[in-house]
Amino acid sequence: MPTATQVVYYASADARLANAIVYANSSEYPAVSTVKIDQRYDSDNNTFTTPTSTTYVYPQMMLLTKDINVSNATSFGDTGSIDAFGRLRVSTIEALEDSKQIFDSLPRVFDTFLSGATASSWVSGDSCTILTTASAGDFGIRQTFEHFNYSPGKSQLIFCTGVFSSQTNIIKRVGYFTSGVVSPFSNIEGYYFENNSGTLSFNIANPNGSTPSQNITRANWNVDKLDGTGPSGVILDISKTQIIVIDFEWLGVGRVRMGFVIDGKIYYCHYFNNANNNTNVYLRMPNLPIRYEIRQTGPGSGSLTQICASVNSENSGLGIGSPLVVSTGFAATTFTKNQNNVLFAVKPTFKGSNLSIDSLNILTDSNINIRYEVTINPTFSSPLTFSSLTSAAILTASGDGSITSTGGYVIYAGYTNQTGASLVKIPADVLRFGFKIDGTADTLAVNVYPFGANNAIIYGALNLRLLQ
Numbered sequence: 001m002p003t004a005t006q007v008v009y010y011a012s013a014d015a016r017l018a019n020a021i022v023y024a025n026s027s028e029y030p031a032v033s034t035v036k037i038d039q040r041y042d043s044d045n046n047t048f049t050t051p052t053s054t055t056y057v058y059p060q061m062m063l064l065t066k067d068i069n070v071s072n073a074t075s076f077g078d079t080g081s082i083d084a085f086g087r088l089r090v091s092t093i094e095a096l097e098d099s100k101q102i103f104d105s106l107p108r109v110f111d112t113f114l115s116g117a118t119a120s121s122w123v124s125g126d127s128c129t130i131l132t133t134a135s136a137g138d139f140g141i142r143q144t145f146e147h148f149n150y151s152p153g154k155s156q157l158i159f160c161t162g163v164f165s166s167q168t169n170i171i172k173r174v175g176y177f178t179s180g181v182v183s184p185f186s187n188i189e190g191y192y193f194e195n196n197s198g199t200l201s202f203n204i205a206n207p208n209g210s211t212p213s214q215n216i217t218r219a220n221w222n223v224d225k226l227d228g229t230g231p232s233g234v235i236l237d238i239s240k241t242q243i244i245v246i247d248f249e250w251l252g253v254g255r256v257r258m259g260f261v262i263d264g265k266i267y268y269c270h271y272f273n274n275a276n277n278n279t280n281v282y283l284r285m286p287n288l289p290i291r292y293e294i295r296q297t298g299p300g301s302g303s304l305t306q307i308c309a310s311v312n313s314e315n316s317g318l319g320i321g322s323p324l325v326v327s328t329g330f331a332a333t334t335f336t337k338n339q340n341n342v343l344f345a346v347k348p349t350f351k352g353s354n355l356s357i358d359s360l361n362i363l364t365d366s367n368i369n370i371r372y373e374v375t376i377n378p379t380f381s382s383p384l385t386f387s388s389l390t391s392a393a394i395l396t397a398s399g400d401g402s403i404t405s406t407g408g409y410v411i412y413a414g415y416t417n418q419t420g421a422s423l424v425k426i427p428a429d430v431l432r433f434g435f436k437i438d439g440t441a442d443t444l445a446v447n448v449y450p451f452g453a454n455n456a457i458i459y460g461a462l463n464l465r466l467l468q
Contacts, residue, residue, distance in 0.1 A: 080266025083314040084155035084249040096148045097311040105129045110142045111436045128307045133296040143291040145434025148311045149354035149467040150286035155314035158246040163305035165239040166198035169298030181439030190288045202258040209284045221270040250286035287352040327461035335401045342399035343460045345445040350393040354467040355433040357426045366456035371449040378408030405447045
């Protein structure tokens with residue numbers, strides 16, 4: 001018969017205590033729980049025992065908040081262990097952008113604008129790009145073409161690495177932001193870290209909304225100034241390589257956290273607590289690009305090193321959006337043999353919309369082989385006439401059988417004929433449309449090339465998904 005009271009210990013508890021993890025407040029989270037047992041049955045004597053309680057002792061190592069054997073361990077709570085919405089981070093993020101400059105400066109990912117004597121140099125041995133200025137008024141910007149979609153109710157997590165050291169008469173900005181489309185590209189909008197001649201700040205720039213922009217210098221960071229006096233005791237050396245971290249909940253009113261990753265741990269420096277404080281939206285648009293910029297305001301010279309960046313949605317679900325269709329319709333159009341004809345083209349109109357391809361359908365009633373391709377930013381032999389697609393922030397145009405396409409980046413291609421499979425599924429991450437720093441939108445063209453001695457009647461449809 002079992003004993004009335006049992007104490008059950010976890011195996012090798014003493015041996016594992018060196019790696020124990022304990023709650024910071026043991027009175028709030030006790031390490032012992034008691035379960036009441038109404039009765040136990042004695043099979044030998046065919047009787048029931050008096051009701052008792054069985055006590056189970058759980059070592060503190062099972063109550064996971066902090067590793068007492070590691071000086072920089074992260075406690076549960078309002079720290080880097082949770083995302084912007086307070087959910088425990090368990091690595092279920094969906095990467096929207098990973099920009100490593102291992103083989104080149106990523107010219108298909110980043111648009112670069114240089115003014116005055118500013119120069120941009122990719123350093124192969126260090127997998128980075130260095131922007132340099134030489135005189136007052138010089139500036140340089142590198143910004144992703146894509147403006148990454150924010151999914152409401154999910155934390156957006158951004159990391160940017162580089163060297164952002166202090167230099168006289170030099171402003172350096174790094175983060176998740178954009179600007180107006182006219183040089184010198186002021187009217188900044190978004191989230192960023194700034195080093196203005198040694199004055200460090202975290203910023204939310206909202207030039208188009210009713211809530212004022214927020215510029216918080218280091219002396220006013222409300223979590224940790226990283227000067228040795230804060231809760232971490234860490235001292236930031238801005239002359240060294242750094243990892244900037246930004247995460248936010250938008251929904252128009254949520255909280256924003258900004259800081260640095262040092263020795264593998266997130267140290268938040270400032271919380272922008274917008275909910276329950278503002279009377280309106282704190283930032284107009286959360287769909288933003290990664291951006292690095294340097295500006296010189298006086299004599300001297302400056303440099304900004306861009307290394308790597310990542311944009312992540314913490315939890316999936318980015319497939320939600322509005323389906324759109326661009327097609328040739330019902331009219332039969334004849335396309336010229338042995339040339340790369342434009343079937344149709346499409347481009348977004350709203351900087352911040354996120355447009356991706358779902359599938360492509362090509363059909364011909366001619367007995368001829370056809371090569372088709374999807375190309376980004378080609379050159380057309382004659383101008384196309386674009387018009388707005390109903391209830392969507394995109395423009396479309398159709399070819400007439402005489403307009404050809406050259407150059408650009410071919411991102412998808414294939415072959416078909418009268419009897420071949422016509423529907424092609426295209427991975428969603430092959431292309432998401434974007435914009436240059438000056439606001440010029442990406443243009444996507446679907447081209448068809450009929451082989452042989454005859455022209456061909458060709459129909460086509462492009463299925464898209466719009467996130468905005």
